[in-house]
Amino acid sequence: MKIFIDTAELDEISEAISWGIIDGATTNPSLIKKAVDRRAGKVTMDEYIREIVKIVPGPVSLEVLGGTFDEMVTQGRLLYEKFSPYGEVAIKIPVNPSIRKDDGLEFDGLRAIRQLSDEGIPVNVTLIMTPEQALLAAKAGAAYASPFAGRIDDYIRAGMGMKRGVDFQKGDYFDHALLRKALERKMDETIDRLDSIPEVYVNSDLKKLVAVGQDNGVFSGVDLVAKILRIYRNYGFKTEVIAASLRNARQVREVAELGVHIATLPFEVIKQMVKHYKTTEGMKNFTADIVPQYRSLFEQK
Ligand code: E4P
Numbered sequence: 077m078k079i080f081i082d083t084a085e086l087d088e089i090s091e092a093i094s095w096g097i098i099d100g101a102t103t104n105p106s107l108i109k110k111a112v113d114r115r116a117g118k119v120t121m122d123e124y125i126r127e128i129v130k131i132v133p134g135p136v137s138l139e140v141l142g143g144t145f146d147e148m149v150t151q152g153r154l155l156y157e158k159f160s161p162y163g164e165v166a167i168k169i170p171v172n173p174s175i176r177k178d179d180g181l182e183f184d185g186l187r188a189i190r191q192l193s194d195e196g197i198p199v200n201v202t203l204i205m206t207p208e209q210a211l212l213a214a215k216a217g218a219a220y221a222s223p224f225a226g227r228i229d230d231y232i233r234a235g236m237g238m239k240r241g242v243d244f245q246k247g248d249y250f251d252h253a254l255l256r257k258a259l260e261r262k263m264d265e266t267i268d269r270l271d272s273i274p275e276v277y278v279n280s281d282l283k284k285l286v287a288v289g290q291d292n293g294v295f296s297g298v299d300l301v302a303k304i305l306r307i308y309r310n311y312g313f314k315t316e317v318i319a320a321s322l323r324n325a326r327q328v329r330e331v332a333e334l335g336v337h338i339a340t341l342p343f344e345v346i347k348q349m350v351k352h353y354k355t356t357e358g359m360k361n362f363t364a365d366i367v368p369q370y371r372s373l374f375e376q377k
Contacts, residue, residue, distance in 0.1 A: 077331075077332050077335075077336060077337065077338065077339060078099035078100060078134070078337065078338040078339075079097055079098060079099055079339055079340075079341060079346070080099060080100040080101055080102050080134070080135075080318065080338055080339070080341070081100075081102075081132075081341060081342075082102045082320065082322075082340040082341055082342050083101070083103070083107060083111075083342060083343055084103040084104075084108040084110070084111040084128065085107075085111050085343070086111065086124070086127060086128060089101060089128060089131065089132060090131055091343075092343060092346055093131060093132070093133065095346075097346070098132065098133065098134070099133065099134040099338070100132060100133075100134030100136065100164070100338070100340075101128065101132045101134075101136045101137070101340075102136075102137040102168070102320065102340040103128070103136065103137060103139065104139045104168070104202075105139055108121070108124070108125065111124065112124050122158070125138065125159055126159060126162050129159045129162040129163035129164075130162045130163055132163060132164075134164055135164040135165065135166045135200075136165055136166070137165075137166045137167070137168045137200040137202075137220075138155045138159065138166070138167060138168060139168035139169075139202065140152050140155070140167065140168065140169060142170055142173045143184075144173075144181060144184055145184040145187045145188050148169055148184065148185070148188040149188050152167040152188065152192045152197060152199070153192070153195070153197070155167055156192075156197045165198075166198040166199065166200045166219060167192055167198070167199050167200065168199075168200045168201075168202045169185055169188050169189050169192070169200070169202065170185050170201075170202050170203045171185050171186070171189075171201050171202070171203055171204050171209045171212070171213055172186075172203070172209070173185050185201070186212055186213070187216075189201055189213060189217060189218050190217055193216065193217030193218065194217065198219035198220070199217070199218050199219055199220070200218070200219065200220040200221075200318065201213035201216075201218045201220065201222060202222045202224075202320070203222075204221055204222055204223045204224065204304075205223070205224060205227065205228060205231075205291075205300070206291075206292070206294065206300070207294070207300065207303040207304050207307055210223060210304040210307065210308075210315075210317070213315065214308060214311075214313040214315040218315050219315065219316065220315065220316050220317075220338070221304065221315050221316075221318065222317075222318040222319075222320040222340070223300045223301050223304055223317065223318075223319060223320065223321075224297070224320050225297025225298060225300060225319055225320065225321050225331070226246075226297055226321035226323040226327070227297070227321045228291060228294060228296065228297040228321075229250035229296055229297045231291055232250070232252075232289060232290060232291055232294075232295075232296065233250065235288075235289075236288060236289060246323055247323045247324050247344075247345075248323075248324070249324050249326045249327065250296055250297070252289070252295050252296040252298075255289045256289065256295065259285060259288060259289055262285055263282060263285050263286070266281050266282050267282070297321065297322075297327065298327060298330040298331060298334070301317060301319045301331050301334060301336055302334050304317055305317055305334055305335065305336060316337035316338055317338065318337070318340050319331040319336045319338070319339045319340070320340050322339055322340070322341055322342075322345060323342075323345065324345060324348065325345060325348040325349045328341060328345065328349060
């Protein structure tokens, strides 16, 4: 599995590169704006992005501003021409840039993906929230598809009336297995009270229970990634899946178990991955056990 860093902070990018584990980077306009603003006039946007592209040992995803097919294609070409001479660049295009029901933009994302891909520009399709969108992204020729796992977990929890910052924090692991267990038990209790299968099928309490804890058959962000991988493998699509919007180390482990091609990770999540209480305890014990004779092995003559 490749690891991309999901940030536009040069300090974070170079530190993570120095750990020897970075294969690429993903940015978005908000991340880049924040990073450049922090340098208050000391660097231009152009110089800043060029620097990122130069130091990252792999593709850097740069996002268009969205909108119409023409705008996205023009912006995608411009970003690619401007920055690909300095390193590897992929252009991030939203799978569906539509904001209003009647703006007519629903398929402009797919059209732009097809156009840029046909021109040889690698496209990273962003804001993927369903396996169906990922299927369309692959059909349109995308080099990468980015399902937003954490945001789907947020959405499922919001559907159950849970509030971020109150009932759960952004980085909290979403325990969908526990939730499924609780739901199954509730469903069994309801089914036990009914007499026939048709009654079970039409019972409104059961219908409500079935709808809890999922987004149209997707049970978590990790499940979204699993379904996309299954579909891509079924048909041999070459599009690589970038598990995005990952907020904790356990989610990273779960997408790695699925065999996802790439995980794009915030700096803090990478830092979380290296930690364990027993590792630190073991280090303390080994260090305490060092005897002078053993230390002398390493002393220069
Ligand atoms: C990556 O491409 C996305 O910009 C990022 O992973 C979104 O993460 P978030 O949902 O935690 O904001």
